[in-house]
Amino acid sequence: MTASPAGRTAACTRRTKFNPLTWLAAAGSTAAITTAAASWQLSVAVVAACLGLSLAGGTARRVVPAAAAVLVPLGLSLLVLHGLFFPEGRTVLAEWGPSRVTAEGLEFAGQRILQLAAVVMALLLFSFSVNVPDLVAALSARGVQGRFAFVLASTLTLLPAIAARAQRIRQAQESRGLVVTRSRVSRAGAFRLQAVPLVLSLIEDAGTRAAALEARGLSSTGPRTSYREVPDSSLQRTARAVLVLLAVAAVVLRLVQAGSGG
Incomplete structure (x- = not known):
């Protein structure tokens, strides 16, 4: 089932109301906060939100296969690495020579897979939804050349x-x-x-x-003249600043907790 032309036009119209840097800040802060939080509940919520947004925006048929292509091999490697060779594992479910399948290892691997899925889905949703010429124009307008x-x-x-x-x-x-x-x-x-x-x-x-x-x-690093206007607003600029601050705060908090052994 594919989205109708009217639905795709409406989705594109909604996206053009947002500056590409807002989408970039949202995707980057989501990835940073999810990684720093290391919470499977948050990871599941982010994956569900990304799936819903991709369905609403008509990009699910591209986002989901691309995410699967990335997550399946990485997920299998995490299951093998942590499921069979998790040093902190105590509850042994199966054993083959030096390899042991432990409940703790499987739990740790599952949490890392969900965390990785949240990050991959957020970044892929951004990459399939953003308008690249608008993003380049927005970056150039702010001196990022x-x-x-x-x-x-x-x-x-x-x-x-x-x-x-x-x-x-x-x-x-x-x-x-x-x-x-x-x-x-x-x-x-x-x-x-x-x-x-x-x-x-x-x-x-x-x-x-x-x-x-x-x-x-x-x-080129020389002066540029852009003929492409990208919409922006003070509300979006404030939202981007808040998202960046939240991401930085989450990373700093995680580093402090790791340093204190928490």
Whole structure:
């Protein structure tokens, strides 16, 4: 089921009312606060909120596959690492030689996976929702020029293609006879066969996009004249300042708690 053209137009209209820096501050502060809080309840709430916003904005069909492509391999690695080799684990559920599956290890891995999912979903929602030309114009209007805007624009224009490209690589490998069974060895081999061409193609694509953006003067540090007006308001500027302060406060509080052994 896809959103109607009227629905997509309404979603785009709602997004244009917000400055891209507001979306950036919201995504960055959400990632920082979720990481600092290390609370699975907060992580679940952030994931649910991101799913709801992506459904409302019509980007769920791109955000969810991209998040799955990132979270599935990382989640499996966290389960193996902490589920089998968690030094603080005391409640042993299963044991194979030096490897032990502990309840504490699985709980720790689950919390880290939820925390990672919240961060990934927040950043992907931003990358699939933000208007890149508006973001670059907003950054340039505030004196953020040169390499930072150049790298940011290159990255954001590349992110939406990752999930589709990974799917195409998987289909191409399967057409050449790749068979993935339930064994860990088979899955690890299949992941390697798909990850290597994906990473190489992304590097090549990033170089091509970077050359195109640089040819258009995006990496120049000289004076600029922007013909693109990006809406902003004092309320949004205040909201961005509050979000940044909340993120900094959450990180500082976490560092203080870690230093005091809390």
